[in-house]
Amino acid sequence: MKSTNLYKGSLTTIILKLLNENDKMYGYEITQKVKEITKGELNITEGALYPSLHKLEAEGLLDVEFAKVNNRTRKYYKLTELGTQETVNKLAELEDYIRTMRALVNPKFRLQ
Protein backbone atom coordinates (compact mmCIF):
# COMPACT_ATOMS: atom_id res chain seq x y z
CA MET A 1 0.00 0.00 0.00
CA LYS A 2 2.78 2.44 0.89
CA SER A 3 6.51 2.63 0.35
CA THR A 4 7.13 1.77 4.00
CA ASN A 5 6.71 -1.82 5.15
CA LEU A 6 5.22 -0.80 8.45
CA TYR A 7 1.65 -1.09 7.22
CA LYS A 8 2.10 -4.82 6.63
CA GLY A 9 -0.26 -6.57 8.95
CA SER A 10 -2.34 -3.47 9.63
CA LEU A 11 -5.04 -3.92 7.01
CA THR A 12 -7.32 -6.13 9.11
CA THR A 13 -7.23 -3.64 11.96
CA ILE A 14 -8.10 -0.79 9.60
CA ILE A 15 -11.01 -2.64 7.99
CA LEU A 16 -12.49 -3.75 11.29
CA LYS A 17 -12.24 -0.31 12.84
CA LEU A 18 -13.88 1.43 9.87
CA LEU A 19 -16.72 -1.08 9.89
CA ASN A 20 -17.07 -0.68 13.61
CA GLU A 21 -17.57 3.00 13.07
CA ASN A 22 -19.67 2.99 9.92
CA ASP A 23 -21.97 0.02 10.40
CA LYS A 24 -21.75 -1.15 6.80
CA MET A 25 -19.37 -0.36 3.96
CA TYR A 26 -18.45 -1.73 0.55
CA GLY A 27 -14.93 -2.35 -0.68
CA TYR A 28 -14.47 0.64 -2.90
CA GLU A 29 -15.89 2.85 -0.17
CA ILE A 30 -13.24 1.58 2.24
CA THR A 31 -10.43 2.47 -0.15
CA GLN A 32 -11.82 5.99 -0.56
CA LYS A 33 -12.40 6.48 3.14
CA VAL A 34 -8.83 5.46 3.97
CA LYS A 35 -7.48 7.78 1.30
CA GLU A 36 -9.56 10.63 2.71
CA ILE A 37 -8.70 10.09 6.38
CA THR A 38 -4.99 9.69 5.70
CA LYS A 39 -4.85 12.59 3.23
CA GLY A 40 -3.55 10.19 0.60
CA GLU A 41 -0.76 8.89 2.81
CA LEU A 42 -2.21 5.38 2.61
CA ASN A 43 -3.83 3.88 -0.46
CA ILE A 44 -5.23 0.42 -0.02
CA THR A 45 -4.93 -1.60 -3.20
CA GLU A 46 -7.73 -3.79 -4.43
CA GLY A 47 -5.37 -6.76 -4.60
CA ALA A 48 -4.90 -6.48 -0.86
CA LEU A 49 -8.38 -5.39 0.13
CA TYR A 50 -10.67 -7.90 -1.55
CA PRO A 51 -8.82 -11.04 -0.50
CA SER A 52 -8.68 -9.63 3.01
CA LEU A 53 -12.43 -8.99 3.07
CA HIS A 54 -13.08 -12.52 1.80
CA LYS A 55 -10.89 -13.94 4.52
CA LEU A 56 -12.60 -11.96 7.27
CA GLU A 57 -15.94 -13.15 5.94
CA ALA A 58 -14.75 -16.77 5.88
CA GLU A 59 -13.59 -16.40 9.48
CA GLY A 60 -17.05 -15.24 10.48
CA LEU A 61 -16.03 -11.70 11.37
CA LEU A 62 -18.01 -10.08 8.57
CA ASP A 63 -21.42 -10.56 7.01
CA VAL A 64 -22.21 -9.73 3.40
CA GLU A 65 -25.18 -8.03 1.85
CA PHE A 66 -25.58 -7.15 -1.82
CA ALA A 67 -27.06 -3.98 -3.19
CA LYS A 68 -27.72 -2.64 -6.67
CA VAL A 69 -27.01 1.09 -7.00
CA ASN A 70 -27.11 2.94 -10.32
CA ASN A 71 -27.09 -0.36 -12.13
CA ARG A 72 -23.81 -1.33 -10.41
CA THR A 73 -23.40 -4.01 -7.79
CA ARG A 74 -22.12 -3.19 -4.36
CA LYS A 75 -21.11 -5.74 -1.77
CA TYR A 76 -21.73 -4.36 1.66
CA TYR A 77 -19.86 -5.75 4.63
CA LYS A 78 -20.77 -5.41 8.25
CA LEU A 79 -19.32 -6.72 11.49
CA THR A 80 -20.74 -9.85 13.07
CA GLU A 81 -20.84 -10.17 16.83
CA LEU A 82 -17.55 -12.03 16.61
CA GLY A 83 -16.19 -9.30 14.37
CA THR A 84 -17.07 -6.67 16.95
CA GLN A 85 -15.20 -8.62 19.60
CA GLU A 86 -12.20 -9.04 17.34
CA THR A 87 -12.18 -5.31 16.63
CA VAL A 88 -11.64 -4.66 20.33
CA ASN A 89 -8.76 -7.11 20.35
CA LYS A 90 -7.15 -5.66 17.26
CA LEU A 91 -7.34 -2.13 18.62
CA ALA A 92 -5.75 -3.25 21.88
CA GLU A 93 -3.02 -5.00 19.92
CA LEU A 94 -2.36 -1.80 18.00
CA GLU A 95 -1.98 0.18 21.20
CA ASP A 96 0.36 -2.50 22.56
CA TYR A 97 2.35 -2.42 19.35
CA ILE A 98 2.71 1.36 19.49
CA ARG A 99 3.73 1.30 23.15
CA THR A 100 6.29 -1.45 22.53
CA MET A 101 7.76 0.21 19.46
CA ARG A 102 8.04 3.50 21.32
CA ALA A 103 9.90 1.71 24.10
CA LEU A 104 12.26 0.26 21.52
CA VAL A 105 13.02 3.42 19.60
CA ASN A 106 12.76 5.97 22.38
CA PRO A 107 14.80 5.22 25.50
CA LYS A 108 12.68 7.78 27.36
CA PHE A 109 9.76 5.40 27.16
CA ARG A 110 11.65 2.47 28.66
CA LEU A 111 10.27 1.62 32.04
CA GLN A 112 7.75 -0.24 34.26
Added chain:
Amino acid sequence: MKSTNLYKGSLTTIILKLLNENDKMYGYEITQKVKEITKGELNITEGALYPSLHKLEAEGLLDVEFAKVNNRTRKYYKLTELGTQETVNKLAELEDYIRTMRALVNPKFRLQ
Protein backbone atom coordinates in the same frame (compact mmCIF):
# COMPACT_ATOMS: atom_id res chain seq x y z
CA MET B 1 7.67 -12.94 16.42
CA LYS B 2 4.42 -12.22 18.24
CA SER B 3 0.82 -13.33 17.90
CA THR B 4 -0.11 -10.01 16.37
CA ASN B 5 0.82 -9.33 12.74
CA LEU B 6 1.57 -5.69 13.39
CA TYR B 7 5.29 -6.27 13.92
CA LYS B 8 5.64 -7.51 10.36
CA GLY B 9 7.77 -4.93 8.62
CA SER B 10 9.16 -3.44 11.83
CA LEU B 11 12.27 -5.55 12.25
CA THR B 12 14.59 -3.37 10.17
CA THR B 13 13.58 -0.30 12.14
CA ILE B 14 14.24 -2.10 15.41
CA ILE B 15 17.66 -3.37 14.36
CA LEU B 16 18.79 -0.01 13.02
CA LYS B 17 17.64 1.86 16.09
CA LEU B 18 19.35 -0.52 18.51
CA LEU B 19 22.60 -0.30 16.56
CA ASN B 20 22.28 3.46 16.43
CA GLU B 21 22.14 3.46 20.19
CA ASN B 22 24.66 0.76 21.03
CA ASP B 23 27.40 1.28 18.46
CA LYS B 24 27.95 -2.41 17.85
CA MET B 25 25.94 -5.52 18.63
CA TYR B 26 25.83 -9.17 17.65
CA GLY B 27 22.74 -11.09 16.64
CA TYR B 28 22.04 -12.97 19.81
CA GLU B 29 22.58 -9.78 21.78
CA ILE B 30 19.90 -8.06 19.72
CA THR B 31 17.36 -10.78 20.47
CA GLN B 32 18.09 -10.51 24.20
CA LYS B 33 18.01 -6.72 24.21
CA VAL B 34 14.62 -6.67 22.49
CA LYS B 35 13.27 -9.24 24.93
CA GLU B 36 14.52 -7.15 27.84
CA ILE B 37 13.25 -3.79 26.61
CA THR B 38 9.82 -5.15 25.70
CA LYS B 39 9.50 -7.23 28.87
CA GLY B 40 9.10 -10.33 26.74
CA GLU B 41 6.31 -8.82 24.65
CA LEU B 42 8.41 -9.19 21.51
CA ASN B 43 10.73 -12.09 20.77
CA ILE B 44 12.70 -11.83 17.58
CA THR B 45 13.24 -15.23 16.02
CA GLU B 46 16.58 -16.22 14.55
CA GLY B 47 14.91 -17.15 11.29
CA ALA B 48 13.84 -13.53 10.91
CA LEU B 49 16.86 -11.84 12.44
CA TYR B 50 19.82 -13.38 10.63
CA PRO B 51 18.48 -13.06 7.09
CA SER B 52 17.53 -9.49 7.92
CA LEU B 53 21.04 -8.68 9.16
CA HIS B 54 22.53 -10.24 6.05
CA LYS B 55 20.28 -8.14 3.86
CA LEU B 56 21.14 -4.92 5.66
CA GLU B 57 24.80 -5.74 5.29
CA ALA B 58 24.36 -6.47 1.58
CA GLU B 59 22.62 -3.12 1.19
CA GLY B 60 25.58 -1.38 2.77
CA LEU B 61 23.76 -0.26 5.90
CA LEU B 62 25.79 -2.45 8.23
CA ASP B 63 29.43 -3.40 8.58
CA VAL B 64 30.58 -6.70 10.08
CA GLU B 65 33.38 -7.49 12.47
CA PHE B 66 34.14 -10.91 13.94
CA ALA B 67 35.17 -11.60 17.49
CA LYS B 68 36.07 -14.74 19.43
CA VAL B 69 34.72 -14.72 22.97
CA ASN B 70 34.93 -17.74 25.28
CA ASN B 71 35.82 -19.89 22.34
CA ARG B 72 32.58 -18.91 20.60
CA THR B 73 32.29 -16.74 17.50
CA ARG B 74 30.40 -13.50 17.59
CA LYS B 75 29.53 -11.46 14.53
CA TYR B 76 29.35 -7.82 15.48
CA TYR B 77 27.34 -5.44 13.35
CA LYS B 78 27.61 -1.68 13.29
CA LEU B 79 25.96 1.06 11.26
CA THR B 80 27.70 2.48 8.24
CA GLU B 81 27.28 6.15 7.38
CA LEU B 82 24.48 5.09 5.02
CA GLY B 83 22.97 2.99 7.80
CA THR B 84 22.90 5.99 10.11
CA GLN B 85 21.06 8.01 7.47
CA GLU B 86 18.59 5.19 6.89
CA THR B 87 17.95 4.97 10.63
CA VAL B 88 16.72 8.55 10.60
CA ASN B 89 14.40 7.74 7.70
CA LYS B 90 13.03 4.61 9.34
CA LEU B 91 12.31 6.41 12.58
CA ALA B 92 10.49 9.16 10.72
CA GLU B 93 8.48 6.51 8.86
CA LEU B 94 7.53 4.91 12.16
CA GLU B 95 6.26 8.22 13.52
CA ASP B 96 4.28 8.76 10.31
CA TYR B 97 2.86 5.27 10.55
CA ILE B 98 1.77 5.81 14.15
CA ARG B 99 0.20 9.17 13.34
CA THR B 100 -1.66 7.73 10.36
CA MET B 101 -2.90 4.67 12.22
CA ARG B 102 -4.10 6.85 15.09
CA ALA B 103 -6.04 8.98 12.63
CA LEU B 104 -7.63 5.83 11.23
CA VAL B 105 -8.62 4.21 14.49
CA ASN B 106 -9.28 7.28 16.59
CA PRO B 107 -11.67 9.82 15.05
CA LYS B 108 -10.39 12.36 17.59
CA PHE B 109 -7.09 12.46 15.74
CA ARG B 110 -8.65 13.19 12.37
CA LEU B 111 -7.76 16.66 11.23
CA GLN B 112 -5.39 19.10 9.46
Added chain:
DNA sequence: ATTTTATGCATAAGAAAATTATGTATATTT
Protein backbone atom coordinates in the same frame (compact mmCIF):
# COMPACT_ATOMS: atom_id res chain seq x y z
C1' DA C 1 -18.68 10.54 -30.63
C1' DT C 2 -15.03 8.50 -28.53
C1' DT C 3 -11.68 8.08 -25.13
C1' DT C 4 -10.48 8.53 -20.43
C1' DT C 5 -11.52 8.44 -15.68
C1' DA C 6 -14.30 6.83 -11.96
C1' DT C 7 -16.92 3.29 -9.86
C1' DG C 8 -17.20 -1.66 -8.46
C1' DC C 9 -15.90 -6.36 -8.16
C1' DA C 10 -12.39 -10.28 -8.65
C1' DT C 11 -8.20 -13.21 -9.14
C1' DA C 12 -3.43 -14.72 -10.42
C1' DA C 13 1.66 -14.29 -10.40
C1' DG C 14 5.29 -12.87 -7.91
C1' DA C 15 7.87 -10.47 -4.07
C1' DA C 16 8.83 -9.59 0.67
C1' DA C 17 8.93 -10.68 5.35
C1' DA C 18 7.91 -13.51 8.56
C1' DT C 19 7.28 -18.47 11.14
C1' DT C 20 8.67 -22.95 11.98
C1' DA C 21 11.92 -26.45 11.75
C1' DT C 22 16.36 -28.00 11.49
C1' DG C 23 21.46 -28.11 11.74
C1' DT C 24 26.11 -27.19 13.80
C1' DA C 25 29.00 -26.03 17.79
C1' DT C 26 30.61 -24.70 22.53
C1' DA C 27 29.67 -23.31 27.53
C1' DT C 28 27.15 -23.53 31.54
C1' DT C 29 23.85 -25.22 34.61
C1' DT C 30 21.09 -28.86 36.65
Added chain:
DNA sequence: AAATATACATAATTTTCTTATGCATAAAAT
Protein backbone atom coordinates in the same frame (compact mmCIF):
# COMPACT_ATOMS: atom_id res chain seq x y z
C1' DA D 1 24.89 -36.99 31.84
C1' DA D 2 21.26 -34.24 30.24
C1' DA D 3 19.28 -29.90 29.67
C1' DT D 4 19.69 -25.12 28.91
C1' DA D 5 22.07 -21.09 27.20
C1' DT D 6 24.94 -18.99 23.86
C1' DA D 7 25.93 -18.22 18.84
C1' DC D 8 25.49 -18.69 14.09
C1' DA D 9 22.97 -20.31 9.72
C1' DT D 10 19.59 -21.92 6.21
C1' DA D 11 15.51 -24.26 4.06
C1' DA D 12 10.54 -25.00 3.61
C1' DT D 13 6.42 -22.97 4.24
C1' DT D 14 3.05 -19.35 5.32
C1' DT D 15 1.25 -14.77 5.39
C1' DT D 16 0.61 -10.46 3.45
C1' DC D 17 1.28 -7.55 0.21
C1' DT D 18 2.27 -5.46 -4.84
C1' DT D 19 1.57 -5.54 -9.50
C1' DA D 20 -0.95 -6.93 -13.32
C1' DT D 21 -4.93 -8.29 -15.43
C1' DG D 22 -9.85 -9.02 -16.33
C1' DC D 23 -14.87 -7.82 -16.52
C1' DA D 24 -18.60 -4.34 -16.37
C1' DT D 25 -21.19 0.22 -16.07
C1' DA D 26 -21.37 5.45 -15.41
C1' DA D 27 -19.66 9.90 -15.81
C1' DA D 28 -16.52 13.24 -17.53
C1' DA D 29 -13.40 15.01 -20.82
C1' DT D 30 -11.54 15.65 -25.47
